[in-house]
Every structure is written in C-alpha cells, then in structure tokens.
Amino acid sequence: MIDVSLLQDFIAETGEHLQEMESNLLLLEADPGNREVLNDIFRSAHTIKGSSEYLGLEKIAELSHKLENLLEILRKSDKTQPPDREMVDILMMARDRISLLTQELEQFQEEKSDVHDIIARIDLTVSGKKQGASEKPAIPPAKSDAEDTLVLEDSVSDILREESPETDDADNDVYEEDYDDELFEIFIQHLKENLSSIRHLIQELQEGEPVAALLVKALELIRSLSSSAKLYGLQRTDALISEMDCPD
Known part of the structure; x- marks a missing residue:
C-alpha cells in the first residue's frame, strides 16, 4: 500500500x-x-x-x-x-x-x-x-548543463548513491530508470531554484522587509524541497531540510 x-x-x-x-x-x-x-x-x-x-x-x-x-x-x-x-x-x-x-x-x-x-x-x-x-542521421540533443551546478550535482549525486530507495527485485525489473541523468538534472534544477529563492528572501530580510511574510515564503520553499526529497527517496536530504523547517 x-x-x-x-x-x-x-x-x-x-x-x-x-x-x-x-x-x-x-x-x-x-x-x-x-x-x-x-x-x-x-x-x-x-x-x-x-x-x-x-x-x-x-x-x-x-x-x-x-x-x-x-x-x-x-x-x-x-x-x-x-x-x-x-x-x-x-x-x-x-x-x-x-x-x-x-x-x-x-x-x-x-x-x-x-x-x-x-x-x-x-x-x-x-x-x-x-x-x-530511419533514412536521416540522428540529431544529437543539445547540451544545456550549466557549469555553476557541477559542484552541487556531485554532492547530491553522492547522496543519491547512498540513499537509493530499497525495492524488491520485481520492482527493479519493471522500473530500472528511476534515477537516470535527466531526472537527476530536473531534481538539481528544482533544488537550485529553491535555494536561490531562499537566498533572495534572506537578502530582503537584511534590507528590512517584513519578517512574517518572508518566513511564510521561506517555509513554503523549504517544504517544497522536502516533498521532492521524499518522492526521490532521499532520506538524509529530507532530514536535513526538515531541520530547517522544525529546528530543535
């Protein structure tokens, strides 16, 4: 279930x-x-x-x-x-x-x-x-990886290798493409966009913008990241993000 x-x-x-x-x-x-x-x-x-x-x-x-x-x-x-x-x-x-x-x-x-x-x-x-x-040469897909995400991709890739969700053999036979390069790129892009938005909110906070409204926006971004981490089975990543949401 x-x-x-x-x-x-x-x-x-x-x-x-x-x-x-x-x-x-x-x-x-x-x-x-x-x-x-x-x-x-x-x-x-x-x-x-x-x-x-x-x-x-x-x-x-x-x-x-x-x-x-x-x-x-x-x-x-x-x-x-x-x-x-x-x-x-x-x-x-x-x-x-x-x-x-x-x-x-x-x-x-x-x-x-x-x-x-x-x-x-x-x-x-x-x-x-x-x-x-079939009679025409294949056109290779354009490369669009940004250089400024390489370090982030490497670190998250390590987490993905450590946190690959456990499934039974039947599931692996049917669904063997869970963490292919394209899906990983999408997750990285989502992560990058949300972290960038959080940094922007911090900058607004430093400039004297209302605290309450900014905190609500920040929590929405953090919880969106947490949801993505859960969907991809990234338990350690989700735990880290959850600490930002509900710190001890």
Whole structure:
C-alpha cells in the first residue's frame, strides 16, 4: 500500500507539472517549432514518470513513459518537421488522462481509468516517426548543463548513491530508470531554484522587509524541497531540510 503522505506529495507536485504542461502545450500548438517549449514539456513528463514509477503507480508510469518516448523523438527530429496538430492533440490527450488518473488517486487512492487507447495512438505515432527518420542521421540533443551546478550535482549525486530507495527485485525489473541523468538534472534544477529563492528572501530580510511574510515564503520553499526529497527517496536530504523547517 502506498504511503499516504507520499501519495499526497505526488498529487500536489504532479498537479503543478500538469499545469505547466498544459500551458506549454498551448504554446507548442501556437509555435510547433519552439524547441525550448518542447524541452519543458519533456521535463514535466519525465519527472511525473520517475515519481510514479517510484510509488508503483502503474498506469501513470506506463502512460508517462510512452509520452516521454514520443517527446524524445520530437526533440531529436528535424527542425524543419515540427510536431503537427495531430501530434499536439495526442500530447494533450495524454496529459489530460494523467490528470484524470491523478484526480482518481486523490479521490479513491487508486488509478481507475484505462490508458491503453492513448498508448496505442502514441505507439502508432512513434512507429511512424521512427520509420520516417530511419533514412536521416540522428540529431544529437543539445547540451544545456550549466557549469555553476557541477559542484552541487556531485554532492547530491553522492547522496543519491547512498540513499537509493530499497525495492524488491520485481520492482527493479519493471522500473530500472528511476534515477537516470535527466531526472537527476530536473531534481538539481528544482533544488537550485529553491535555494536561490531562499537566498533572495534572506537578502530582503537584511534590507528590512517584513519578517512574517518572508518566513511564510521561506517555509513554503523549504517544504517544497522536502516533498521532492521524499518522492526521490532521499532520506538524509529530507532530514536535513526538515531541520530547517522544525529546528530543535
């Protein structure tokens, strides 16, 4: 049985990613050639996939994995052949079905809706894209790692190696990609953004801004980091963050 607190964290964070995905899909519909928007959609789908796999949410994990496969192909495709209206519609359908499943989790604590109809459409689209691209050289993905995150990535990577969540062999066979490079990059980016916001709040505090309002904002950021750490099974990281929330 899924831990209720982890499930609530998943529902909250997935809701945020789905909202971002919806906004970006509308942008993609208006500007199909926008690779930055496409990358943002991919990161949202990838994060949902990783979190749902960790919690054993089979339908969301399977659908988000298929969605990720399609998005990866679109990211690497020829820039002269951006996603057409049909592909954007499929992306929207997948996003909406994940949203429905998330609502079911909140209401019933289980996934009820079927996903195989959308998966079949995605598989058909992926098959067609691969066949069309077979005669063209693959375009390597652009590198976007910022130099100023390397030290932070190294330290968090050590924590990830020490704190990889314990799962049984069956889970490992099905979900062997929990901590791949892309998901780790997303976690690092989230960590970096929240720490930057906290530093900004400290600066405002030093400049004489109202203490109460700043503390509320800081607690929201700290608890967001704690939720992410819980979802990724980072117990020591979560414990460290929790000390900031509730110091002895």
